[in-house]
Amino acid sequence: MSPIRPEILALEPSGIGKVAADHLDDPEIIPLWFGESDLVTPSFIRDAAKAALDAGKTFYGPTRGHVPVREALEAYLHRIYGLAVHPDRITLPGSTMLTVMMTCQAIVTPGCEVILISPYWPNIRTVVEVLGGRVVDVRLEEGPERWHLDLGRVAEAIGPRTRAIYVNSPSNPTGWIMQPHEQRALLELCRRHGLALIADEVYHRNVLDGPDPAPSFLALAEEDEPVFVLNGFSKAWAMTGWRLGWMVHPKSLATAMRMLSEVNNTGATAFVQYGGIAALEQGEEFVRSFRERTRLNRDLVVRILGTHPRVRLLRPEGAFYAFPRIEGLADSLAFCRRLVAECKVGTAAGYTFGEGNESHIRLCFAIHPERLEIALERIRGVLDRMN
Numbered sequence: 001m002s003p004i005r006p007e008i009l010a011l012e013p014s015g016i017g018k019v020a021a022d023h024l025d026d027p028e029i030i031p032l033w034f035g036e037s038d039l040v041t042p043s044f045i046r047d048a049a050k051a052a053l054d055a056g057k058t059f060y061g062p063t064r065g066h067v068p069v070r071e072a073l074e075a076y077l078h079r080i081y082g083l084a085v086h087p088d089r090i091t092l093p094g095s096t097m098l099t100v101m102m103t104c105q106a107i108v109t110p111g112c113e114v115i116l117i118s119p120y121w122p123n124i125r126t127v128v129e130v131l132g133g134r135v136v137d138v139r140l141e142e143g144p145e146r147w148h149l150d151l152g153r154v155a156e157a158i159g160p161r162t163r164a165i166y167v168n169s170p171s172n173p174t175g176w177i178m179q180p181h182e183q184r185a186l187l188e189l190c191r192r193h194g195l196a197l198i199a200d201e202v203y204h205r206n207v208l209d210g211p212d213p214a215p216s217f218l219a220l221a222e223e224d225e226p227v228f229v230l231n232g233f234s235k236a237w238a239m240t241g242w243r244l245g246w247m248v249h250p251k252s253l254a255t256a257m258r259m260l261s262e263v264n265n266t267g268a269t270a271f272v273q274y275g276g277i278a279a280l281e282q283g284e285e286f287v288r289s290f291r292e293r294t295r296l297n298r299d300l301v302v303r304i305l306g307t308h309p310r311v312r313l314l315r316p317e318g319a320f321y322a323f324p325r326i327e328g329l330a331d332s333l334a335f336c337r338r339l340v341a342e343c344k345v346g347t348a349a350g351y352t353f354g355e356g357n358e359s360h361i362r363l364c365f366a367i368h369p370e371r372l373e374i375a376l377e378r379i380r381g382v383l384d385r386m387n
């Protein structure tokens, strides 16, 4: 018998990585497969990290984050949400991805179930499965105008093994933004059933329609109930490669989070955290201009792809992804591979975002509009040739 856990032996690349793997070095491909733009992190952020490096920020530090970045986060949360979040609730352990892992480490037991609102980013499912839990999908519904969460179906999915509900808004891959009344109802449901609520808000500033920032569970959660609000620097400030994120968790878990951070990564990279301070304190202009770029790009996607007779596209309200359904498509992975082979455009296969998405593809529309337009016209061409 293998000493390796079966969950680990079963791991496979997602339908994002499977399409991209063999083509990462091909300069002719227009990459819409990953969740990032083609913009280098703004120079004022890079300069702050360089200065910290030169100032000797190269040592181990507090595993819940250096004091100045924790203070900057507290001030940032106060400024954008008008909320005073107690410092014991804030942990900055490394990437947002790591906050997903640590939160699930705190909650998931072998054999338990986590309800994951789908379509979802596949790594979330993988984290639950790596920890021996099981994901139960509750899929958003494709309404006439918007994606829609049926709370009745969430309630029906709760069983004796359910420990948590995980929701991501603004959503990757749909662009759905959860409204405050829906958040209140979901939180009430969790309270009634004694469940943890994990709110992934990493796209909180990537709002295309509606108020910025997107509605947050932070405004609703009590200080010490099992609500975990996950966030990070990657998507708002073009900092995907920095691996820096934060979480707001129950106050009583400050020590537990310190220890989880210690055994996962022993804290975020020291000098990187000072780039984070610059983003929080001076990043508003960038957030605004990036939002403007992605809003125009969203309109481009809706105009070029959304009008194709084979395509049904609900207008993304946030994040920077489109998740169109393609009429007659039965194998999303094969179709994405066809797009790479036939027109050199990289997209992600719908099946990987949960059950019921085999007719969908995901494309990230954060790149320069001129290249995006070329990519969209190429996809249209392939759709025209489909029979």
Ligand SMILES: Cc1ncc(COP(=O)(O)O)c(C=O)c1O
Pocket (backbone or CB within 6 Å): 035, 095, 096, 097, 098, 100, 121, 168, 172, 200, 202, 232, 233, 234, 235, 240, 243, 244, 245
């Ligand atoms: C929904 C969601 N959560 C978490 C993450 C992880 O973010 P980070 O790259 O900052 O670790 C991503 C990244 O794409 C995401 O889409």
